[in-house]
Amino acid sequence: MAVLRPASTEEVSEAVKICAEHGVAIVPQGGNTNVCGMTLASRDAVILNLSRMNQIIEVDREGGTITVEAGATMQAVQEAATEAGLLFAPDWGARGSAQVGGAVATNGGGLNVIGYGTTREQVMGLEAVLADGRIWNGMRHHIKDNSGYDLKQLLIGSEGTLGIITRLVFRLHPAPSHRISMMAVLTSTDRLMDALALARQTAGDQLVAFELMNGLGVELALERYPDLKRPFETRADWYVLIQLAGGPTVTEAMEQIFSDGFEQEIFSDGVLANSIAQERNLWEIREQLIPIQYFDCPFAKWDVSVPVSRIMEYLHRARDIASDVDPELVCYAVGHVGDGNIHYNIFLQGRSEAEAERIIPELIRRIDDLIAEMGGSITAEHGVGTAYIERVRRLKSGVEYELMLKLRELFDPNGILNPGKLLPRKG
Template identity: 40%
Template sequence: MTTRDPALDALAALLGESGILLGPADCARYATDVSGERGELPRAVLRPANTQDLSEVMRLCHRHGLPVVPQGGRTGLSGGASCLDGNLVLSLERMTGVIAIDPDALTLVAWAGTPLQTVQEAARERGLEYPVDIGSRSTATIGGTIATNAGGIRVIRHGMTRQNILGLEVVLANGTILSDLNELPKNNAGYDLKQLFIGSEGTLGIVTRAVMKLVPATTHANTALLGLSDYGAALDLLGSARRRFGPQLVAFEGMWPSYWDFVCEEAKLVRPPLSGRHGLYVLLETAHEGASGEEAFEAWLGHCLENELVEDGVIAKSLAETRSIWAVREAVGELDAAFGAHINFDLGIVPSRLGSFIEACDRALAAFVDCRSLHVGHMGDGNLHLIVSTGSRGPQEVHEIENVIYGLVGEWHGTVTAEHGVGTLKRHWLSRCRDESQIAVMTRLKALFDPFGRLNPGKIFE
């Protein structure tokens, strides 16, 4: 296999036939992620099978000046894995599998290319849980969830991916293997290096293996779908649920009428499990160990109804009912066809100010003709997915809508991305929530770890 390019020939010799893809037909599906960002055809797709090979790949790329895009399952929503002109793709798809589980230490070690769901299932077989969970679990890889510090539906109890990682093995831009496969729950021996690589979207190093924290599997869950009068009531309900259930509260999802009506009535993506119109819909879930907590859950909810904190509600009484409740929330992943062209904002606003932020967005968007918004999100975390239709608008007009919304995010001291990451899609807007001194430190870190810009170039920073 020769390519008339000495660098690619050297990589092909290193990786062997199964370790490199060169043909355009083979490479095409690696061009971008599910964000819809345009990606270029990779010059080649590198598929090392272990850390040593990946280290050699980076040494060769370093020597020949080749920029690489690390890729996991390509389920990212910000273009963080999209291939820019002249890039090679470095896929972790052959570095896959669970390596070890220690049920006493509550740890699991896996290769970065392992799908999230495989890790979840391996833990569950031992009566344990890896609590990070996102809709794309079957395709998203552990390495990708670490690179993007994935959030998801259980952050309110278990935190983001960062909180669930104990140790990492990472390959640096020059091929150095940085092994920090810490398994200890407490370790204050010098700087906690793994923190640098979590959430840095493959721009500082490539995660190859990870030690994850497990928790005992919960044995019972209580799920309810509630109709409330408005956001203020939802904030009160959140406070009440936190005081009553503390860390047993695992989900507190908010669906505004804009979203509810669209997925239940207009597009009919799901059947509404709750009748009547409400100012806000909340999906609330608690999880329990040992005992079901069902009585306490029902008593608390009864109390909330009596006090008119909640207008109406249903409690799931079977797995099927639990699924039909979650289906309304998860329909967000299926509305593309029905809703048409749109911007999917992933905003973070302090929960106490989220209600007024949404009102401000509505007012600002009224200036754009036929620009419709859906509102849904992880309300307990202040994470709003604001979905704004763009119709037949061109890039300039889309940019104007973004400019208005990200301007409000800046005024509200929010973040332009709560959980999806910056990638290419939001790099222009980073300065709306990070000041010059912060961006200066970030770029100095980037220069320290990747002085020649070989690791996922063009991501996070413009």
């Protein structure tokens, strides 16, 4: 296996031409932070790592765009936008390592999709090297272009299977002058949608994040990371974390949500972050809810999307299935409920590998079917990679799957780009 580290689009193109000529598979690699086995490489493949292509090329303040190389980290792009008084919206825990090329190739979601949309919504133009080494320059800086199929949309979320993204133009947003967060205890899970409706009605488009946090995860995070501070004394099964961003009125709007939430008995305890440090503490608790660090046992996972109004129904029905399979299983949910996305894990604590081999396939089949029946997705923002490949194949309609296979055939007839990810290996 070789690792190539090109420094320019032309070098990527040259490398791909050589690989294409010799039928060598290429695995594009950004920050390697994906959670779906997307950058696994077989011994005879070449890893093409984009980290040397990390330049911020231009910030256009008036036009509200930033032009960058694909290997720049999300954090570097966020900082460049902030310096110009603007906001680069994509944001999640891996910001320091994940590259914007990787974020686009996976169409990452993250913490503020409810406010700004997914990474897809931020891309105005892109450049990519195709499977035969040709360079496609789609570096558009304008919003409107109905001159044909919008090819960049195919590259977004393609997980390195249709082309190697080398440069990008992103839309930037006005930087909010004020930002405020609150964390509150839900009186009952049945009030989750009331909490979301209250936040939406009160804050409108100032609502940028609405997260659900489970009590077990909060306790585990506070125990593991002593620097985190317990926000309030009440210990509960479910909390919500809400963020508003915009002008000075956000404080008033958040106070309104806070007091109405108590009055309407949606919240039973909570805290409004009054300082940057307090707000940072709340979001660090949220970012430490990634469960893999706390459980050392077999598990099944989903990155569920269902219609927002049916999230609680999903959580109840998935738990019922888990209890039916084995009453001792630990269900763990955390996520961006404001946009209908929940990261859902079921841990098989105390179960042997042999038991796991029996239990996990049953859980996966039954909960995948539940999500399909609810019109949702089993992988809302993390993508397919190798982790969900067979499960997605089982659930997609024949028509949709056939079109996906044909698209890959069109872009990469010899199947050299990231083979065996998103779609089954050719041949």
